[in-house]
Amino acid sequence: MKTRSAAAALISVALLALAGCADDDLDSDKSADPSTTPSASGGGSVTIGSQNFDEAALVTAMYAGVLEHAGYDVTTKLVGRRDIYVNQMPDAIQIAPEYVGGIADFMNTTVNGEDAPSITTNDTQESIDAVTPLLADKGLKLLDPSAATSQNAYFVTQDFSDSEGVTKLSDLEGKSVVLAAAEDCAGRADCEAGLKSVYGIDITELLPLGYASPQTYKAVLDGEAQLGQTGTLDGTLADQGLVLLEDDKGIQPAQNLIPLVSEDFLAEHPDVEQLLDDLMAALDNDTLGGLIAQVTVDRETPEDVADQFLSDQGLV
Structure with missing residues (x-):
């Protein structure tokens, strides 16, 4: 075994000092430039962007866990809207946990305008194929989708459901409601657009209180809104006296969980693709629904739930 020379030791110290500076930058929420990462794979700095509702925070923590285990220095940025983090990709943010229909609709309206015909359907691969060219123009790529799918869904109180005879969205046709979403x-x-145009619901006001947020639940329970937005995997509704309405006319596109990644970052760190594909393959609706309940019902942190799941699955 060769002994390090004094010069080599000095170089190592210098490199460690530089790494410490990089860590300081991450602590101050400055995203690292992927071009400065120390190797082509198996480590480096990466920033993950996502939304800040419980489900997205949980999946983001899973992404962070598998990447950290593989040697990456991970920064996460959770924000209120998709446009905030997608518009920072691929430079300031390199990876985003996404939903097939959500990212496809966003890219379509961003590139082609708000009135552009929809490019999403209930078919996962068709929706992926449709958005791929739009993402490629931005230097982004979708990896393999998960079997787990979380679509938008809408709820009312049990009292409203009983008194108005409402169990599916089409039962609201012609009715005037306030929507919390x-x-x-x-x-x-x-x-909003689909509820109005497809279901004929008169939405008199839209309260931007959040997706499956405590504020949205409270607005409906207090009668400030009659209709609230959540996801199909929400396991908290029955205990709150709320009823999920059937999307009987199918306005929800395929919403499989799927990683969105910078093409340049992926080229420099090819190991990331397999890491995230393995994570997606470990999730299905029953599994994800149970994990979400641990966060939303049991009030465990997304990080703790993610860490235990990754350990149980042998992903870390």
Whole structure:
């Protein structure tokens, strides 16, 4: 075994000092430039962007866990709307946990305008194929989708359901309601626009209180809104006296979980693709629904739930 020379030791110390500076930058929430990462794979700095509702925070923690285990220095940025983090890709943010229909609709309206015909369907691969060219122009790529799918869904109180005879969205046709939903609901075919045009619901006001947020639940329970937005995997509704309505006319596109990654970052770190593909393959609706309940019902942190799941699955 060769002994290090004094010069080599000095170089090592210098490199460690530089790494410490990089860590300081991450702590101050400055995203690292992938071109400065120390190797082509198996480590480096990466920033993950996502939305800040419980489900997205949980999946983001899973991404962070598998990448950290593989030697990456991970920064996460959780924000209120998709446009905030996607518009920072691929430079300031390199990876985003996404949903097939959500990212496809966003890219379509961003590139082709708010009135562009929808490119999403209930078919996962068709939706992926349709958005791939739009993402490629931005230097982004979708990896393999998960079997787990979380679509937008809408709920009312049990009392409203009983008194108005409402169990599916079409039962609201012609009725005037206030909708509590995510900030980006306005104009979306799977949210306000679809509820109006496909179901004929008169939405008199849209309250931007968040997707499956405590504020959205409270608004409906207090009667401030009659209709609230959540996801199909929400396991908290029955205990709150709320009822999920059937999307009987199918305005929700395929919404499989899927990683969105910078093409340049992936070229420099090819190991990331297999790491995230393995994570996606470990998730299905039953598994994800149970994990979400640990966060939303049992009030465990997304990080703790993610760490235990990754360990149980042998992913870390």
